[in-house]
Amino acid sequence: MTPSLSYHLLDVFTDRRFAGNPLAVVEDADALTGAQMQAIAREFNLSETVFLLEPRDPVHSARIRIFTPAAELPFAGHPSIGAAAHLAETRVGDLLSRHGVAVALECELGLLRCEALRGRSGVAYAELALPAAPATLAGAPGRAALAEALSLAPGDIGFDAHAPTIRAAGPAFVYAPVASREALDRARRAPQFSDAIGSAAGVFLYTRETVDPLSAVNARMFANGLGVDEDPATGSAAAAFAAVALEFERPEDGEHELFIEQGYAMGRPSRITLRMTVERGTLSRVAIGGQVVRVGEGRLRP
Incomplete structure (x- = not known):
């Protein structure tokens, strides 16, 4: 050395x-x-x-x-x-x-x-x-398979229009909308976790039930093949969440600021700022900060 x-x-x-x-x-x-x-x-x-x-x-x-x-x-x-x-x-x-x-x-x-x-x-x-907008990838696991991989019930996966999807801003993540914070805290990786998500870097679980009322979602990230089990705050996943928000929330054109809270289940509370600019229904700019x-x-x- x-x-x-x-x-x-x-x-x-x-x-x-x-x-x-x-x-x-x-x-x-x-x-x-x-x-x-x-x-x-x-x-x-x-x-x-x-x-x-x-x-x-x-x-x-x-x-x-x-x-x-x-x-x-x-x-x-x-x-x-x-x-x-x-x-x-x-x-x-x-x-x-x-x-x-x-x-x-x-x-x-x-x-x-x-x-x-x-x-x-x-x-x-x-x-x-x-440097580029997040990518949308095919092959997201279905609700039942994803729920089983996360030790949850199928009814715990999804809320409103939100459904499992895969996005990437660098590493790819499976995005798992979870119906409640109770279910989010209860989630655990099952033995079939890696088989269910394939080559994705992890699963980004998120719910609308937050600790801070100013936050948009409370999240957890279970990693896959990275040498860690769970991440206290995942900036690349938060960045690609802009594409998730665009698809399922349909924000109006203009600039939007979202706060993502993560790490509470690990005793390391974190807050990520996500800024997204929407022009003609597409993402023209995505930024994260903290x-x-x-x-x-x-x-x-x-």
């Missing part, structure tokens, strides 16, 4: 430590191989670890690679939000309280254009716009 590398521990999608989704940010990682990055991510054993590299285009802020304990991802929301906030704070922190700072991140999905700022509370906030707090830092030994 290279000489010792500095790392930072952040909590993303929260305004207080030990909530939200924890993230490790490893700096100056250009000399690391993919296998070394995977080993480091497995050592941290968080939902994701993000590695900062020199950008291919020097006008951009950084190139990022994102790893779960078991796999590399082309894009994930909380590592990208955390990386943007970290870079803004460490490079131009004095400007955050006065102006928004633009951060451009290169990743496998494309160029992520982010903006970071610091609110009056002193907590950093970062928001990124997706607050980021620092927890600690250290060095990785060679």
